[in-house]
Amino acid sequence: MPYLHAAITETLRLYPAVAVDSKICFSDDTLPDGFSVRKGDMVSYLPYAMRRMKLIWGDDTEEYKPERWLDENGEFRRESPFKFTAFQAGSQICPGKEFSYRQMKIFSVVLLRCFEFKLSDEKKPVNYRPMLNLEIDGSLHVRTFHRHGN
Numbered sequence: 001m002p003y004l005h006a007a008i009t010e011t012l013r014l015y016p017a018v019a020v021d022s023k024i025c026f027s028d029d030t031l032p033d034g035f036s037v038r039k040g041d042m043v044s045y046l047p048y049a050m051r052r053m054k055l056i057w058g059d060d061t062e063e064y065k066p067e068r069w070l071d072e073n074g075e076f077r078r079e080s081p082f083k084f085t086a087f088q089a090g091s092q093i094c095p096g097k098e099f100s101y102r103q104m105k106i107f108s109v110v111l112l113r114c115f116e117f118k119l120s121d122e123k124k125p126v127n128y129r130p131m132l133n134l135e136i137d138g139s140l141h142v143r144t145f146h147r148h149g150n
């Protein structure tokens, strides 16, 4: 189960469902890096872009690597939600986070146990449209195969 949790987290790190998130400043303020904002300013953070930052995730940031979330005993290693921002952080953190993990695990187990999925065209690049919610540009055609014995 820790590996499935890590695989889902790694998927959300690379492909965050909320790709861009914006906030409006209630008052004049100074951000931790010294940048000044004024009341009414809009501040956005981009989980979709942050996943490409080596400064945050290291040189292998572009790699799909569930192992980065596991410690030496194979247990899930938590990260600060201010680093792994797929569910946002602080008082505005997604209240459905744990529920959505449960749903994603149940669906993964049921679907992957019974079926194998393959891209219809392995050579066609998959592109994304990073809007508020991350969308696949165009469509993603996959073929489904029954796993033997299930």
Ligand code: HEM
Pocket: 012, 016, 017, 018, 021, 022, 085, 086, 087, 088, 091, 092, 093, 094, 095, 096, 097, 099, 100
């Ligand atoms: C992979 C699944 C999900 C992701 C990545 C996700 C991500 C997020 C993010 C980033 C926010 C913050 C938006 C903002 O305030 O700017 C948010 C808010 C919220 N999410 Fe989720 N969410 C997920 C699933 C769910 C589910 C399953 C539920 C309900 C069962 C849920 C309920 C909410 C609610 C009610 C808020 C608003 C919280 C507030 O305004 O204080 N989410 N979610």
